[in-house]
Amino acid sequence: MAQDEKLVFSRPHSLLPVVTNYCPGCTHGIVHRLVCEAMDELDIEGQTVGVAPVGCSVMSYDFFGCDMIEAAHGRAPAVATGVKRVLPDHVVFAYQGDGDLASIGMAETVHAATRGEHITVIFINNAIYGMTGGQMAPTSLPNQVTQTSPYGRDVSKAGYPVRVCELLSTLDGPAYIERVTVDCKKNIRKAKNAIKKAFQYQIDGVGYSFIEVVSTCPTNWGLTPQEAFEWMRENMLPYYPLGVYRDVVADGYANAAEAASARSAACPIAHPEMSEGGN
Amino acid sequence: MAEKVLMKGNEALAESALRAGCRFFFGYPITPQTELAAYMSKRMPKIGGTYLQAESEIAAINMVYGAASAGARAMTSSSSPGISLKGEGISYMAGSDLPGVIINVQRGGPGLGGIQPSQSDYWQATRATGHGDFFMPVLAPSTVQEMADCVYRAFDLADEYRTPVMVLADGMLGQMMEPVVLPEPKESLPEKPWATTGHKGKRTHNIVNSLYLTADALEKLNIERFERYEVIREKEQRSEAFMLDDAEIVVVAFGASSRVARSAVVAAREEGIKVGLLRPITLWPFPTKAIEGALSHAKAFLSVEMNMGQMVDDVRLAVNGRAAVDFYGRTGGVIPTPEEVLSAIKDSAKRGGVL
Numbered sequence: 001m002a003q004d005e006k007l008v009f010s011r012p013h014s015l016l017p018v019v020t021n022y023c024p025g026c027t028h029g030i031v032h033r034l035v036c037e038a039m040d041e042l043d044i045e046g047q048t049v050g051v052a053p054v055g056c057s058v059m060s061y062d063f064f065g066c067d068m069i070e071a072a073h074g075r076a077p078a079v080a081t082g083v084k085r086v087l088p089d090h091v092v093f094a095y096q097g098d099g100d101l102a103s104i105g106m107a108e109t110v111h112a113a114t115r116g117e118h119i120t121v122i123f124i125n126n127a128i129y130g131m132t133g134g135q136m137a138p139t140s141l142p143n144q145v146t147q148t149s150p151y152g153r154d155v156s157k158a159g160y161p162v163r164v165c166e167l168l169s170t171l172d173g174p175a176y177i178e179r180v181t182v183d184c185k186k187n188i189r190k191a192k193n194a195i196k197k198a199f200q201y202q203i204d205g206v207g208y209s210f211i212e213v214v215s216t217c218p219t220n221w222g223l224t225p226q227e228a229f230e231w232m233r234e235n236m237l238p239y240y241p242l243g244v245y246r247d248v249v250a251d252g253y254a255n256a257a258e259a260a261s262a263r264s265a266a267c268p269i270a271h272p273e274m275s276e277g278g279n
Numbered sequence: 280m281a282e283k284v285l286m287k288g289n290e291a292l293a294e295s296a297l298r299a300g301c302r303f304f305f306g307y308p309i310t311p312q313t314e315l316a317a318y319m320s321k322r323m324p325k326i327g328g329t330y331l332q333a334e335s336e337i338a339a340i341n342m343v344y345g346a347a348s349a350g351a352r353a354m355t356s357s358s359s360p361g362i363s364l365k366g367e368g369i370s371y372m373a374g375s376d377l378p379g380v381i382i383n384v385q386r387g388g389p390g391l392g393g394i395q396p397s398q399s400d401y402w403q404a405t406r407a408t409g410h411g412d413f414f415m416p417v418l419a420p421s422t423v424q425e426m427a428d429c430v431y432r433a434f435d436l437a438d439e440y441r442t443p444v445m446v447l448a449d450g451m452l453g454q455m456m457e458p459v460v461l462p463e464p465k466e467s468l469p470e471k472p473w474a475t476t477g478h479k480g481k482r483t484h485n486i487v488n489s490l491y492l493t494a495d496a497l498e499k500l501n502i503e504r505f506e507r508y509e510v511i512r513e514k515e516q517r518s519e520a521f522m523l524d525d526a527e528i529v530v531v532a533f534g535a536s537s538r539v540a541r542s543a544v545v546a547a548r549e550e551g552i553k554v555g556l557l558r559p560i561t562l563w564p565f566p567t568k569a570i571e572g573a574l575s576h577a578k579a580f581l582s583v584e585m586n587m588g589q590m591v592d593d594v595r596l597a598v599n600g601r602a603a604v605d606f607y608g609r610t611g612g613v614i615p616t617p618e619e620v621l622s623a624i625k626d627s628a629k630r631g632g633v634l
Contacts, residue, residue, distance in 0.1 A: 045478075045480070046477055046478050046479040046480040046481070047477045047479070048477060049348075049349070049475050049476070049477060051345070058490060059490070061486045061488055062486075064484075065484055066477070066478070066484055067475035067476065067477055067478055067484050067485045067486070068475065068484060068485075068486050068487070068488075069345070069348045069475055069486070069487040069488070070375070070486070070487065070488040070489065070490055071341065071344070071345075071371075072341065072344075072367055072368065072371050075337065075338070075341040075344075078333065078337070078338040078339075078341035078342050078344075079341050079342070079344050079345035079348070080345060081331070081338075081342050081345060082303070082305065082341065082342035082343060082344060082345020082346035082347070082348070082349065082353065083345040083346065083348060083349045083475070084345075085303060085329045085331065085342075085345075085346060086303060086345075086346045086349035086350065086351040086353075087349050087477065090476075090477050107334050107335055107337075107338065108334065108337075108338050108341070110334075111333075111334035111338065
């Protein structure tokens with residue numbers, strides 16, 4: 001670099017210099033970069049273990065520079081739980097797609113959340129199974145045409161999409177839940193902040209954090225990348241509204257446990273201190 | 280020497296696992312392994328370990344997968360229907376070369392079956408616990424003492440060969456009480472430089488993985504793994520011989536059914552029948568060398584099992600047509616009586632031309 005040149009943009013250290021297997025226009029690349037920027041800025045690459053289960057991002061163990069585990073379909077939160085229990089001082093994250101997280105792995109998703117596991121889950125919701133070639137996902141929209149809903153998702157037969165952030169926000173375990181997207185610079189910045197905050201909460205012991213990224217799948221949607229973002233903005237964002245669904249710190253609590261305790265204030269067995277010195 | 284204590288089989292499994300250095304237990308309630316999980320839930324918090332009741336058997340085995348990836352000695356326990364659910368995770372552990380211990384306190388099947396003792400998961404344990412080309416060592420205790428010994432050894436085997444290891448017990452052994460001398464607590468555990476423990480900037484990243492999309496690469500790994508299995512077959516066969524030296528009839532039985540078979544062998548000897556017991560302790564690798572040794576004097580083999588005839592396949596494979604191979608079993612949770620087995624021994628003796 002010449003003397004008067006200043007480096008203003010480079011590949012994050014924790015994003016390995018390899019070619020990914022993602023399609024052109026796929027948002028996985030952006031989200032990978034954001035995860036890695038967050039890891040670099042918090043200087044946690046060497047203390048982080050990532051879990052990548054089955055889906056388009058299954059091979060992300062070749063892209064993320066931290067230690068990585070490939071997991072069975074849907075089981076990443078259980079695997080991450082095992083890792084975190086052994087390495088409580090490390091940062092552990094799961095990186096999952098919609099079929100993985102909200103269909104075959106829903107039990108693991110809900111229970112890791114309600115246990116308040118100190119892990120971070122990055123959820124890529126693009127409303128379709130990508131790797132297997134475009135089948136209907138648990139988050140496919142009503143009337144959305146996929147390989148296995150060729151006449152459009154018929155909600156009278158296939159039921160309704162799952163809004164995961166809303167569902168998880170009914171639980172006491174999570175500390176932080178936010179839904180973001182990466183369709184423009186402003187939203188990418190917001191998504192970056194959310195991911196970084198999720199890791200920071202984990203480091204600070206605030207509790208379980210969950211970031212849903214409303215994403216695209218140009219290949220299986222049969223659209224160009226630009227059209228895909230248009231379709232996403234027009235159809236997905238009204239169904240999956242962006243925003244913070246839980247933030248216990250913003251609500252004035254130190255952590256998820258404190259927030260849960262306040263929520264159950266009227267329940268004596270949940271509050272043994274209520275009876276102490278009583279009667 | 281360590282003190283003898285009176286313990287339930289399930290509790291001996293648990294306490295011995297702790298002494299083997301296991302500090303991470305993930306389980307899901309099921310009969311008849313109940314006391315094992317209860318023991319772990321009581322002890323783990325007192326010794327700085329983790330007992331976690333998972334949301335399912337599937338989650339439990341995947342928590343073992345995660346804990347093993349992070350380099351810890353980890354275990355799960357279940358009973359037959361639950362083991363079926365763990366099959367996926369066990370296959371992934373085998374494919375990722377992860378050590379870990381799985382306890383199966385068997386009950387009758389198929390389906391929900393019953394809750395009485397059974398040995399009907401022999402095929403599942405030794406052949407097809409999950410999908411894909413793999414084996415795992417399977418240890419079969421027959422006393423409460425061996426419950427303790429097998430689980431202790433299972434952790435060492437798992438780490439040495441980087442494989443899941445199963446202890447195949449049954450509801451009878453799990454529920455019965457016997458005196459046991461517990462093994463000494465492990466002072467140090469093996470290093471695991473392959474584990475995903477965070478690279479700390481000091482090495483390239485470790486990856487735990489079973490995905491290989493290139494056929495040649497996957498074939499190469501499977502072949503390498505089977506070379507390791509060959510070493511296990513060569514070095515790790517274990518069995519017990521009882522009155523076997525001159526036996527013309529060789530009863531082959533493991534676990535609970537071997538206890539009944541032993542009584543029947545003693546009774547048959549009293550009647551002058553030259554019969555002995557060959558008791559496999561490793562079901563995989565099957566003790567083929569011991570069968571080979573017995574072939575010099577055996578005219579017939581009789582496999583006694585608490586199922587419809589599963590281990591008898593391995594006896595036939597090892598005997599390979601060189602002697603008669605018979606089977607006697609009760610199933611569905613029924614335990615055979617010594618009288619029934621004695622009668623089966625006499626039948627085998629007649630067919631073998633010994634009686």
